[in-house]
Amino acid sequence: MSVDSRRNGRLALAFHTLFVIFLLAPLVVIILVAFTPKGYLSYPTAGFSLRWFREILERPDFIDAFYHSLNLGIVSATLATLLSIPAALALARFRFAGREFLNGLFLSPLMIPHIVLGVAFLRFFSEIGIGGTFASLVLAHVIIVMPYTLRLVLAAVMGLDRETERAAVSLGANPFTSFRRITLPQMLPGVAGGWMLAFITSFDELTMTVFVASPSNTTLPVKMYNYIEQTIDPLLASVSTVIIVLTVAFMLVLDRFYGLDRVLSGKG
Amino acid sequence: MSFLTLDSLTKRYGDTTAVDTLDLSIERGEFVSLLGPSGCGKTTTLQMIAGFALPSAGRIVMDGRDMTDLAPNARGFGIVFQSYALFPHMTVTENVGFGLEMRKITAPERRRRIRQALGLVRLDHLDDRYPRELSGGQRQRVALARALVIEPPLLLLDEPLSNLDAKLREEMQLELRNIQRNVGTTTLMVTHDQGEALSMSDRVVVMDQGRAMQIAEPFRAYEEPADIFVSTFVGKTNLLEGQVAAGTNGQPCVDLGGQRLDLFGAGMVGDGPVRVSIRPERLEMTACRQGLVDGRVQTRQFAGDHWLYQIDTPVGLLLATCPNCGPASFDVGDEVGVRWTPDSMRLLKDRPKTTLSLGGMS
Amino acid sequence: MTETVMETMRPRSPNRARHLERWLPLWLTGPAAVFFLVLLGMPLLMTLALSFYTFDYTAGIDKTLTFANYAEVLFDGYFHEIFLRTYAISLVTTVLCVLLGAPEAYILYRMRSPWRSIFLLVTLGPLLISVVVRTLGWVLLIGGNGLLSQLLQGLGLAGSRGVSLMYTHTGVVIAMVHVLVPFMVISVWASLRKVDLSTGDAALSLGAKPFTVMRRVIFPQVLPGVLSGSLIVFALTASYFATPSIIGGRRLKVVATSVYDEYLSTMNWPLGASISIVLLLLNVIIVMSYSRWVERRFRRTLGEG
Numbered sequence: 001m002s003v004d005s006r007r008n009g010r011l012a013l014a015f016h017t018l019f020v021i022f023l024l025a026p027l028v029v030i031i032l033v034a035f036t037p038k039g040y041l042s043y044p045t046a047g048f049s050l051r052w053f054r055e056i057l058e059r060p061d062f063i064d065a066f067y068h069s070l071n072l073g074i075v076s077a078t079l080a081t082l083l084s085i086p087a088a089l090a091l092a093r094f095r096f097a098g099r100e101f102l103n104g105l106f107l108s109p110l111m112i113p114h115i116v117l118g119v120a121f122l123r124f125f126s127e128i129g130i131g132g133t134f135a136s137l138v139l140a141h142v143i144i145v146m147p148y149t150l151r152l153v154l155a156a157v158m159g160l161d162r163e164t165e166r167a168a169v170s171l172g173a174n175p176f177t178s179f180r181r182i183t184l185p186q187m188l189p190g191v192a193g194g195w196m197l198a199f200i201t202s203f204d205e206l207t208m209t210v211f212v213a214s215p216s217n218t219t220l221p222v223k224m225y226n227y228i229e230q231t232i233d234p235l236l237a238s239v240s241t242v243i244i245v246l247t248v249a250f251m252l253v254l255d256r257f258y259g260l261d262r263v264l265s266g267k268g
Numbered sequence: 269m270s271f272l273t274l275d276s277l278t279k280r281y282g283d284t285t286a287v288d289t290l291d292l293s294i295e296r297g298e299f300v301s302l303l304g305p306s307g308c309g310k311t312t313t314l315q316m317i318a319g320f321a322l323p324s325a326g327r328i329v330m331d332g333r334d335m336t337d338l339a340p341n342a343r344g345f346g347i348v349f350q351s352y353a354l355f356p357h358m359t360v361t362e363n364v365g366f367g368l369e370m371r372k373i374t375a376p377e378r379r380r381r382i383r384q385a386l387g388l389v390r391l392d393h394l395d396d397r398y399p400r401e402l403s404g405g406q407r408q409r410v411a412l413a414r415a416l417v418i419e420p421p422l423l424l425l426d427e428p429l430s431n432l433d434a435k436l437r438e439e440m441q442l443e444l445r446n447i448q449r450n451v452g453t454t455t456l457m458v459t460h461d462q463g464e465a466l467s468m469s470d471r472v473v474v475m476d477q478g479r480a481m482q483i484a485e486p487f488r489a490y491e492e493p494a495d496i497f498v499s500t501f502v503g504k505t506n507l508l509e510g511q512v513a514a515g516t517n518g519q520p521c522v523d524l525g526g527q528r529l530d531l532f533g534a535g536m537v538g539d540g541p542v543r544v545s546i547r548p549e550r551l552e553m554t555a556c557r558q559g560l561v562d563g564r565v566q567t568r569q570f571a572g573d574h575w576l577y578q579i580d581t582p583v584g585l586l587l588a589t590c591p592n593c594g595p596a597s598f599d600v601g602d603e604v605g606v607r608w609t610p611d612s613m614r615l616l617k618d619r620p621k622t623t624l625s626l627g628g629m630s
Numbered sequence: 631m632t633e634t635v636m637e638t639m640r641p642r643s644p645n646r647a648r649h650l651e652r653w654l655p656l657w658l659t660g661p662a663a664v665f666f667l668v669l670l671g672m673p674l675l676m677t678l679a680l681s682f683y684t685f686d687y688t689a690g691i692d693k694t695l696t697f698a699n700y701a702e703v704l705f706d707g708y709f710h711e712i713f714l715r716t717y718a719i720s721l722v723t724t725v726l727c728v729l730l731g732a733p734e735a736y737i738l739y740r741m742r743s744p745w746r747s748i749f750l751l752v753t754l755g756p757l758l759i760s761v762v763v764r765t766l767g768w769v770l771l772i773g774g775n776g777l778l779s780q781l782l783q784g785l786g787l788a789g790s791r792g793v794s795l796m797y798t799h800t801g802v803v804i805a806m807v808h809v810l811v812p813f814m815v816i817s818v819w820a821s822l823r824k825v826d827l828s829t830g831d832a833a834l835s836l837g838a839k840p841f842t843v844m845r846r847v848i849f850p851q852v853l854p855g856v857l858s859g860s861l862i863v864f865a866l867t868a869s870y871f872a873t874p875s876i877i878g879g880r881r882l883k884v885v886a887t888s889v890y891d892e893y894l895s896t897m898n899w900p901l902g903a904s905i906s907i908v909l910l911l912l913n914v915i916i917v918m919s920y921s922r923w924v925e926r927r928f929r930r931t932l933g934e935g
Contacts, residue, residue: 008740009840016737019730020752026767026808027759029777033770041770043777083662090658094651102659105666112674113869113913115886116906119893120673123680123903143669146662163353166320169340170347171367171418178341181366185357204760207871207886211893224762228876232769240763247759251751260754264816 027244034237041234052238062239065223069203072134072219076141077198080149081191083142088153110147117144118211125212132214140212144205145198152197152263156190193258200250271296271454272317272422277326279312286312288478289326299448299455301465304475305501310458313475314426317456319343330421341370346415346453350427352407354399360386360410361395367418385417388447405436412444416451423448425457429464441468462502466490474498490547496616499545506551506586508544512615522615524583527561530610543616550612551588553577553598559605561586565598579606681903691899699904709888709905716884719799719874720867723806727863730807731814732856736848738815739822750819757812761872768805768877772796797881805873810866814859821855857924865913885909 036042037049056062091103109117121140125131160183168178206221213222227236254263270293279287287309294300302310315321317328319340328335335343355363364385368378386392389409399407408428415423429437445468448455459465465472466486474482474489482494493499496507511523521530522544556562563581575596579586586606598604681699684692703709738749756764772778772795779792795801825848833847871886878884885905892902
């Protein structure tokens, strides 16, 4: 028996190692394949090549899709955050008729399968005549990312020391000043964490977007999915590698800033 | 004319009355404590004075001006909150300067007054820190500086020292009182700690169930408690059940389980059953049969500066303290006598419905 | 609580206070509420209506109401197989996620810094990486000339044609576990954070062996995390699209991929709509009844369950 009751034994560390290998293997394989000099899927046994990264630059369709995803993520995360802040304040601080209903309504997209949302939006947007437009993508994405922003903003409001607001008021601040100078800055980490989680959720979304995207307004995941349906070549690996690198950078910022486990407790 | 007057102040929440027709007058420069157990209404009273709770009835008048309906941000009182409520996203300087900023005071003047306030609480060297980088005692001082820098006519302290550990709390009691004396700000403090209230205040308001049970100087509240609640809540006491009767020499006396003791200046409460309160330090332990009652030492505790004895006697279990002047004179199991002077007895009427056990302590 | 909000907001007259208390929350939630009621309510209602419309391969969608679509989804053996396959995959995936994710969360929790935060990042990070990318990784690993096949060939365990797990249940389940196991870790992690580890020391001091401590003291305390993690994993797997679609393909249809095919290949929207509605209802029923069961089971010991 180990001396320290709170340390992991050898068996535990072996399990942990296999678990980490399992988690990282597919990502490592993608990165390896991306550097192949050959024209087909293979490991770069004969030396590394940037050939498939240069190939990305020859594919404006992928680059367009990337920018669409980026814009979509930024716009929908921002809109969802703007809707969440007042809603979270009301839900956290008032007891009013319909409060439970609204809370359930705003979180319901977590319970509705994205495939169902996809077909529902497909029908709705084509009936009202905005099918396939960027605006329709934004509207759909605000719905699916708002539960994340709301949860994190709500947690921030609830975790706030109400006495600081009273202190501000006692020092002569009016309610508006107190909100702007005391409440909002203290909510900011939660708001920013929510925004980032919403952004990445929107950026990655495939299942619903596959129904509402159009050839002229397609996102990177949809573009990749459609590409995989046709063929799988090292171009996918190099595009994926770029996504992995960007996501890891984003993740480190998010973790540094807010704590990844805290953010992700709000996911799912 | 008093500086702050609470006139029949009342707060009801539904069927419960948190504060019940409280009357209180505070002089300019005075330090007054609201003392009581949790739920006694002391915090609600403070909230109403601060403007965070609306009184159901009654008035709050300061310097001849009715403040009852004034907005909390227009009252200009300095408040030190129990949690300190420092703004976590602002430095010490920004925290202290917030109230001055709200008063649109120019930057140079603001800097001068912040420096002065931080000097007062001896924190000049920590002006760039954020609250989470400070110790509990330092946060407390920042909270105090933030409340005092606006030069409030009234300083409200809500359990200001309850989050500090025992040793620091004693130091801060002294320091807080010194600062208050130097600045001269009229101060109202809420606390559940009777030691704190006694040592810091000019007067204490002992509250229970929304009512002020006694308003007096600390020494008077301790020596002449108005009722059983005050006698047990403020300090420790022995409460004996007795009967007032006429003595042999015509003097009134009290009958404690067969023991008849003369009353001199113990306060008359008329005939009938009474409770007699005697402070533990007023009991003197002697050899057997040399005191007023005999008993056996049941427990002995050492408390540094004094010894604490529990003595089983015919009149009940008595709590006695003796100053530590060398090794203890008595041991557990010893037969001892206990005596006290008649003027150390306080006769108290029971409040109806309140039941207190013999020798009950707070 | 509401009262203090109101009072700091300065409505001195009781009437104004009541007025503000009534209308302010509605103004604050109003924009989001309208947005959700229109953009979530309308599409779902329209899909519900669509699921009752008649479809003909030559004439297209006809607004004549019919139960034919639901009859087909509920009584056709073809759909029975798809639903059964979907929920079987979900069940196996969930069990594997518990077996892998719960111990891993505990191991992570007992790590020291900086390893703890590093491996927490490694474990949870993949959640942020696109599902398409992660699934693609598995295609490269388990496909016909993937690393797994080459490894087995090298060991002489596979013939010259290699081994492919593409279009197999095993392949789909492996990739699904990979995609969803971080949810289990995060869920167990969240309940571990509330556990007082000194309860384990207390059990040790009372003579329990380390394994007994784990089984009798720690595990029961993180059970709520395991159960809520299971619900998340099960519900997500049951409606997952990307991974089953890429690895399972047309040969291993699940509910989500069959909806996709009805909508975008066959163009039989009413049938696709009724499959979606059935999927949605099953999901809601499972989530609700499971949550209710968990809540009843744990309300007394572990509070929020």
